[in-house]
Structures are given as C-alpha cells and as structure tokens.
Amino acid sequence: MEISLTNSMTRKKERFVPIDPQNVRMYVCGPTVYDRAHLGNARPAIVFDVLFRLLRHVYGPDHVTYVRNFTDVDDKINARAEASGRSIGEITEETTRWYLEDMGAVGVMEPTQMPRATQYIPQMVAMIEDLITKGNAYEAEGHVLFSVGSYKDYGRLSGRSVDDMIAGARVEVAPYKRDPMDFVLWKPSSRDLPGWDSPWGRGRPGWHIECSAMSYELLGETFDIHGGGNDLLFPHHENEIAQSCCAHPKGGFAKVWMHNEMLQVEGKKMSKSLGNFFTVRDLLDGHDGLPGVPGEVIRFVMLSTHYRKPMDWTAEKAREAEATLRKWRAMVDGTPEAQVPDQVLAALAEDLNTAGAIAELHKLASAGEVSALKAGAGLLGLLSDEMGGWDVVSVDLSGLTERLADARIKAMESKDFSEVDRMKSALIAAGVEVRMSKAGVELVPGTGFDAGKLEGLA
Template sequence: MDVPIWLTNSRTRKKELFEPIDPDNVRIYVCGPTVYDRAHLGNARPAIVFDVLFRLMRQVYGPEHVTYVRNFTDVDDKINARAQASGRSIGEITAETTQWYLDDMAAVGVMEPTHMPRATEFIDQMIAMIADLIEKGHAYEAEGHVLFAVESYKAYGGLSGRSVDDMIAGARVEVAPYKRNPMDFVLWKPSEPELPGWESPWGRGRPGWHIECSAMSYELLGASFDIHGGGNDLMFPHHENEIAQSCCAHPEGGFAKVWLHNEMLQVEGKKMSKSLGNFFTVHDLLEGRDGQAGVPGEVIRFVMLSTHYRKPMDWTAEKARQAKDTLDHFLSLTVGQELGAPSEEFVAALADDLNTPKAISILHRLAKEKNGPVLRGSLELLGFDLTTLGSGWTQPEKYEVLDQLADKLAAVRGAAMESKDFSEVDRMKAALLEAGVEVRMSKAGVELLPGAGFDAAKLEGL
C-alpha cells in the first residue's frame, strides 16, 4: 500500500517523512513494562499508541515485513523488594505479573508484538556488551560496579537537548564515591547473596536497567533500526543512556533512526496519584471497583485514541460514557456487514503522525453515511474487532430512531438557516436533550447519540 507516513521525530523535533532502512523489514523497538505489579492506566497508553503504529506499518508494508519488539524487564530492584516483602520467589512474581500484563493489554485490543524478550534471557549478551564498552574505553570498573563514562560520548544529551552540566544541575543523580562523573550510570552492579545474580568478569551481580534494551534491541533488530518508542518520561535518562551505550558499542550502526514519545496521562484533570485516590490499574477499570461497573476494553482504547499521542491525555468518566455510546452506534451499523477495506482517507489520517483524533472524526462521517463495510474495516485497522463484543452491548433499534430524527433535525435546521426562524430547531433540541440524547451539530451534519439517561419513550412526540 503506497501511503506516505509522517512521524514527529523526538530527536530532530520535526515531523519527517518516514523512509525505512529496509522496506522489507521495518523494525520497531518499544520499552515495555517492569513486571512487579498490575499495569496502571498510564502503562496502557504507550502499549495502545505503538500498537496503532504496528498496525499501520503492517497495513502499509505488509504484515510479514514488520518486526516489532517490546521487552519485559524482569530483573529490577522493585521486583526484588516485592519478593522480599511477600515471601514469594522472583520467578513466580514475574511470571504472574507478565501474564497479567498480557491479559490486560489483550483486553484493550493490543496485539502481541513479534518478539517479547525478557531481560533475564539476554544476560550473556549484556555482559558481552559491557565488556566491549570497557575495552573501547567507554566504561570502567569500580568497587564491583561497572559504569558508563558519559564524557566518553561527545553526543550525550542529543535526544533531550541538554548539556551534561544542565543535566547534573536539573536531575537527581546517584552520588557515589566510585563515580568519575556524577552523570556516569551503572551498567553492572554487585548482588547480595539473597538477590538474583549472575557470574561475570566483575563478580556476581546483575545488570543496570539501561543496558537491557541496548542488548536486546541489538540482538533482535541489529545495530541500526527504524523506530524506538516509549513514554516521554523515558527520554531522560533511559533513552539518552541507551543511545550512548549502543552507539559506543556499535559505532558502525546508528541505533534508532526515529524516536517517538507519547505524552503522559491524567485522571479527571489531575496527575494520577495514590494519594489523590485517582490511581487505578487497567484491571481495576475492566473489572470495576468501588461499586462502579467495569469499563469494556474497547472503551478504554477509544478514550485513549481520542487524544493525539503527543498531547497529555485526560481520562474522565464522561469520556468513557461518550466512547461507549459511540462504539455502540458504530456496532449497530456494522452488525452483519462484510469486512471492507479501510477508508483511504482514514489510513492517510493515521499516516499523518498517528492522528487518531482525525481518524475517529472520519469514522463518524462513515457512520453518518452508513457505510458499514468500510466503517468496519477502518475500525479493525484501529484495533476494534467489534465482532468479539459480548451480547447486550448494543440495541440497534434505538439508533434507527435516532438516525431518522438526526435526518429530520438536519432538514429543519437547513430550513431555519433560510428563514432565520430557529424556533423549531430549538424545540427539537430541547425535546432530544430531555430524552437523554446528546445532540452534535456541525458543518458535517447532525449526529444524535443516546446518553446515560436515554429514554426512547420521550421521543414519541418528535
């Protein structure tokens, strides 16, 4: 499919035409979760955003020509602390929480990537990379630790756009007497007997966080690949450190050509925080909590994609309700319809820096045109397989009434614009609102959606 794809590269801070290194093997790496607990709602945003990217690349280049890697960090101090606090083994905790993550992401429509490497499967490769960095003068051993020498990589700070001095002034860096420079970061650290560890040339220990992604991306994608993604909270220090150690270990490659970062998530206008009582996991939403009904995974996905990935996203209960109504309407139009090809305009919207809000506006237009096959095909490209929704999700007959009234209101509105008498428009709007109908009027036309208190009996007078 010959569609130009434009992506905003965090490294250049420009929207650029995407030109793959090898069109027969488009390669993507995204930082995955640290598996010590349930995925919270913020964790779902990058998973969904880069799932859309994966689907778009498969649509444009062909499924067999796209390789997507998303890792699991299964060796980490948070995991160690959870194991010690619970008395359970680290392996048991990571196996359980990894499956939780996969189940929750599947529920919000996220496809499994091509590869899902676990950090513990690549310890030998990490040790080899660290040894190579020492040999090339980019790392040094100190008191059982191995640290990357930031000053040895002159381009350090290129992604975040800050100098080393600015980073030291603006960041909380670990002060340690064995560091040559406060910004030097750990590649390997010693493990106490009760903690997981592996034998290495520097003693029994475990890897630092940053080296994991460098080693795994090199093994699975090579010294150069197309896209590296993640939340913008990872830009510094994690992604900055990945670039430094990867480019120094493999100067023959360019590491990631394009960097994509999604913005963070809020809940009801506030940063998600346990202290504010607005912190919840994807599982909490799916299953329901505090007496609230569960939210279908498709609704969670739709709310997430209603905001552009480079803008902060605010999760609200009202957005979830509106998303449920919209999906309900879309489903009523696609029941029994053949699966058509997605709209070319829809694909072009996604290819314009993953403009999911624009793509959703096109879905609304397709719904207005009652183009069921194309609507269904477009929804599936966005990750909505409406055939999997449970019974009782939709009541198509109520939409037939609302579609008829939408056409009538559009006609009345058109006549009113000629006569300048809007009394009948106002009367119809008031009656619809009284019946619990959400009225959306724009240049594109009129759309009516059932609200939370929708009562079809109140429409009889219309």
Template sequence: MTEIKLHNSRSRTKEVFTPLDPENVRMYVCGPTVYDRAHLGNARPVVVFDVLYRLLRHVYGAERVTYARNFTDVDDKINARAAESGRAIGEITEETISWFLEDMAELGALPPNEMPRATAYIPQMIAMIEGLIEGGHAYAAEGHVLFRVRSYKAYGGLSGRSVDDMIAGARVEVAPFKEDPMDFVLWKPSDATQPGWDSPWGYGRPGWHIECSAMSYEILGPSFDIHGGGNDLMFPHHENEIAQSCCAHPEGEFAQVWMHNEMLQVEGKKMSKSLGNFFTVRDLLDQGIPGEVIRFVFLSTHYRKPMDWTAEKARNAKNTLDHFLGLIVGVEPGVPDEEVVLALADDLNTHKALTRLHTLAKEKKADVLKASLLFLGFDLATLESGWFGEEHYDGLVPLAERLGQVRAAAMASKDFSEVDRLKSALLEAGVEVRMSKEGVELVPGPNFDPSQLEGLS
C-alpha cells in the first residue's frame, strides 16, 4: 500500500498518515458561508482537498473513505444580504448552494459524501451546548451561552498562541457579560427579524464555531482522521472547534491531522474589491477560461505556499492542456503513473505531479498520461467534446499529413509559399501549428472554427 505523508499543522511536521480505521477513513473540511458566489480564494481549499480525497480513495478504496464538507447557512452575513435584498434567507441560501456546487463541479471537484447544512443540526448543537454547561465548560449570560476558554488547558495548541498573549494582542470590545475576554459565543439571542430556534436560553441561533463540532461529531464520530480548511481558519475557528469538541466528548480526540492551505493572490497582490482584482469563479468561467485551466493553475503551486493567480499562468496552463489533450484523444486510459501517485502521497506535491505529466507526454505514454490526468481530476470528456472539440481532430489529421508533405517538398525546393499558405489558413481557423523533426502536430484551440478549413488542401 502507498505510504502517505501529510503536514500536520498541530505538530508542525510532516507525518506518516495512519488512519484510525483503514476501513473507514474520515475527513472533514470547513465549507462556505452561502450568501454569494464563491470567489477564487474560496475555491482553493475545495481543489486542494479534492486532490486529497482522490488520493485517499485511490489508496484505501472509494467505499472506505468518507469526506464531509459543510454549508454554513445561518450567519449574520446571510441575514444582512436578506435585509438589503428583500429576499427570503432560505431562497438566498438555496440559490447560493446551487451556484457553489455548479462552479466547483466545473473545477473538477468530486461531490463530498456528506454535505451537511448547519440549519439541519440545530438540535444537536443545543444538546452539545447543554453538555458543555453541565461539564463547567460553558455558561449562560443575558441570553447568550459562552465557552469558558480557560477550562480547556490545551487551548492555543493548534495556532501556537497562549491565552494571555491573545488577550494582550486583542483589539476588540469585550462584552460585559463575559467572564473572560477570550470566551467565545456558542449561542446568541435573535430578534424578530433574524432566524432563530427555541432553546433553554431563549429564542436564538448558534455561534459560528459550534456548528462544525456538532456536525463532524454526528457524521464522523468523536475521533476522525483529517480536518482541513484555509489557514485563515486556524485561529479562532479551528482552535475553538478543538476546545469545545474535546470538552464535550472527552472520550474522543477530535481530528488527528490538521491541514491548512495558504491564501491566494492575484498578480502578486491580495485579492480585494478596492484593488479591482476581485473576481468569482463564475467570472472566470464566463470569460471563457475553462475550469480545467483554473484547476491546473491551482495545482501548479503547493497547497502550503501562497498561490498567485496570473493571466500568464492561465495561458500557459491552457497551452499545456492543449498539448496533453492532443496526445490522448481517442486513447483508452491505462493506470495512473506511479510517480504521479507518489508525488501526491508526499504531502500533496501537485507541482511535482504536473512536472511528471510533461515527462509522460514527451515519452508518448498516452494511456498513462490520460489515466494520470483523470486521477488528478481533469474532466477529459468535457474538454474533448467541448473546449477542444474531439470531433474536429479527425479532420485535422489529413491536414497535418498534407502540411508535413508540403513542408518536406519545400525543404528540397526552398519554396515555402505553400507551407505559409496552409499555416496561415490553419492559424486563422484557430489551430495551433507545431512543427518539429518528428513531424507536424495540429492542435485546435478554444476559438477553433472548422468551417474555415472547408476546401483547404
């Protein structure tokens, strides 16, 4: 069996991954708050942990892996969007969830086994909060329930901070009903305009952190293998999850391995609306950039390094996929290349895996290349029938042969006028012309128009 090594954020070291139960490998990843389209940064953890999901399925078997990713569908941002738009909260969340799933599918992401919504687990959250109060880890105050941070001695272990240092560096107004500035909200009151549920502490709604603890416990149990998300969630969200989960269920150990992806930049700068470089996944798709290109750019950078999205990287990714697909169209896939698998098994070294694809292409191992692309999550069926147009390749084969013959004759006669004529016509039709010692290769691009090649001979 392939040995997997993963960087554990809690131990800050790369460790050999040993699942608690090889027959039931479990992973939880924090999902989106559903009030708007997913921006490019939201998509990075989806792609990162989709690659890990594919690797786990490959090593342990698809039926032995459970991947849960939640939807936060109760949140103040959603309430604000409903208030400003006049739309119902449920209508907004349903629409946004649908958008998210469609956009992530375009990036080649497999749907997780479980996609729980926070609003479906309110009773479980209330029960968990009640248990924390009974154990002395939480207290009710003025319609709120707060977690008593100092009751969990290991608090700060994930992020490497002490509670006193956190307080010293805090710049937030402390609510008068808190026992300690670091205590965080498990439950808060709702007014008539806000979503809410009846509870022992009055009509209200859960705090953000409790939802993931309750849902992961119900779906994966008190102990599971991997918890993932962006590194912006390490503190306070993941730190708070650990504290409340370990106090509520001391029989378990919560997540064994913590994984965090780095953030995304655009052309070397932090993505922000004020800089004019903020865009959603749908913005790129609507601009004609295929989801496979977005995925390829993402995988070109290791998940623990900041990723810089640039137009040049997108162009290079498109050209690379162009080349790969020109080699594998019509070829039956073999098995994924072992070196590609081993690259992913080494803490998801996707850059190394993509580098290996270039070697496979150079060596003309089309069946292995195709299987490896599929393993990495590139939806070749979509590309071949849509973006590149598989049906057009057959028509280009005789043209490639014709151009090769004309080129050979021109080498002898030194008259390249016919070569130039054919090449110009192909370029005008959106075909990339590649000529080398091995011969002529014609690759249709996204703007390929076969009608312009009619009568070309």
C-alpha cells in the first residue's frame, strides 16, 4: 500500500517512504496541561490517531512508534497554581488525567510513548550546552537564547522572511537579546517557581527546546513525521527545526511535516467572548442545558472534514452524525469483521482523506456490505465495541412512526393538525428527533432519549 502525505515543508503531496519500514517514527506536539482540553485540542489528537492507525495497518503494530508529549512546565501552569492556591504537581497530574480520559472518550488510542517535559530536563540542558558550544546560542542575564541569525534556513517551514516574522509575530522585546527574533532556551526561576540547577543558575526550559530534546531522545536525530496544528507552524515548529538541525547537523530532524487546520464553531472562530468556547468534556457531559454528545459522534464529525481544511463544528452536523452512527450500528450488530475494504484504505492512503473514507462507508452501507462497513469504520476508530453503548435504544419506535405517518395523512385531509402536534411534542420531550419530509416520517432517538416519557403515546 502506497501512502501519500502533504508535506508542509515542501508544500507538496509526496509519496511516503519511511526511513526504516521496521521502525516508522512519528512525533506530535501534545497539550500544555493546565486545564481541560477544548474542542480545538481534540482535532490534532483525532487526526494523528487515524494516521497512527493507518501506519500500524500498513507496516504492522510493532513497527510504528508514536510519541506525543505533555508540556508540564509552563508559565500558564504557574499562573493557574498561583490563582488557585494548588500545587503545580497537583494541577498537572489532574489535567493530564483529564486529557487522557477525554481523548479516550473520542476514541484516541494512547501513543506508544507520552513523555512529560519535566522528565527530560537533563537532556534539554545538555542540548542547550551543545548549542552554546557550537555558537548557536548565548547566555545573557541568566537566560540562554538561540541565535536565529546563526541558522541560515530559518523561516523555510513557514515560508516567511525574518523581517516578515518580526512584523507579524509577538516578539518579546528584552534588553539581553542580540536580535529581536532570538528565542529563549532557558530562563531563570525565582524560589516560588519550578526550577532546576543548570550551568546558568536555577531555572527552567523555554517551550521550544522541550520537543527537540524529547524527540531526539525517543526517535533519534532523524525521524519520519512531525505533526501538530497549523497554529504551531510558527514560531514553535520553526524554532524546533532551527535548534535541532544546529544541535544535530548530520541529521534531518523530521522528513515530513503535517499540520491540521483550525476548528470553528457554527462558522465562527471559537472564543470565550463569542460564547462558543467549550471543552471536550462540556460536549460529552452536556452544557448550557444541552444534552451530551457521544464521543463517537464527536469523532465522526471531526473526521468528516479533511484535516487540511478548516473544520466547522455545528449542532446539525452532530445530529446527522448521530443518526448515521445509530443506523450503521444497528446494521453491523453481531457482524464478524472482515478485511478493511480497499476503497476505504485507498482514501486514507491519499493524504489521510478521512472525509473520502467516510463517503466510501456510506456506499458500503447503502450496498448492505455490513462486514466491510464494520472493518472500514474500525480503521477510522468507529463502530468499535469500546466506542459503543451510547446507541442502545430500549423501545422499538416503528409503531410510533407508522402512527405519526397515519395521523399526518389524516391531518392533511382534514386540515386539523392537533393530533400530529400532540404526538410531535411528546416525542420531542422524550428526546426523539422528528423528521418529516415528502419521503415520509423518521424518528431518531437522541442522546437524551427517555423511553419512559413515551408511555402516554403507547
């Protein structure tokens, strides 16, 4: 099976050829653990989970190493600790657990390794020392900074000149910087902040050095794929490349760079000021009087848009996804899994086209090929036993569907719709979505479905 992926570095779709087919290696930037993961955080986790599944399918589960880190030393964490009066360790332990629970709920497999930044401080210090020795970094007032001017290819990933980057970025102005674009590798820590001993005094690492040190330790100086959201492309990934390539000039760091586009909610950027900001847990449990959304539904909606296109989360998409999954689960119930269908595999192998793969699943469902449907969906992390349970309906709605259809026909003749309205109101109150069209009547149980509320219609 030949896989093609769009490489952000070359801006081209390229045939993926692993450095070592026996050891395919991928690194994805993980969360900074200071709060619940918001919906946008789930997109890269789900996207690269599907890529992980595809690579395992093609090269074998034992031949793929996937590393996704946790940033557990950061100024946001420090600020949360100060504001809450809780210890930093307490906060990072709790939020790391939250992240894993919430990502598990949307079907994300745990990566091969999940290093925490605080576990790799000595490796970061060693890399910084090496960069100073090579002339790529310098110490100033207790800080160590990377000299951007020492790396001639800086800006290659983002395609921007240094002047453009200065104009478009929030560059920290500091008197100890030799150049405005130089970035922090190490900074001093006061007694009330986390800190480690170093040749430059007690301090803590800058953000960018973490991923360079951890990827080198776990995957080597050259590995196959580096991924993340496109909000990380500059400056984070640009800085990773600079420091890694200077520290290990004989290596190539990452061969393929992949970036997913951002997420919107109902056509607008997700933000607290617009009132459309919510966490994955908000969606799962329900929020603002809305019922919860099953994790499998969240995953389906996310995968219905290609990773390189902006993804718009809408309530209507969630409703449609739920109806589809309920129908498919009813079809495949008790069906043994077959081989993954070629057409589903081909769609995923073509630049991880999850939307195309779901279109193929619709075709398989229409054709009644239930074993192939189950196997193809399984490769996307859908219709598995682990993701099930939410779709169980304890009552057969076919009788009510017929009654409502009959009542509708009579109402159209008599122009008296009171009985139709009564039935619709009772169904909606019980958590049933009522769909009426020229084709007929369809009743779809929602996530808050309560069969007990239908007793008056029985």
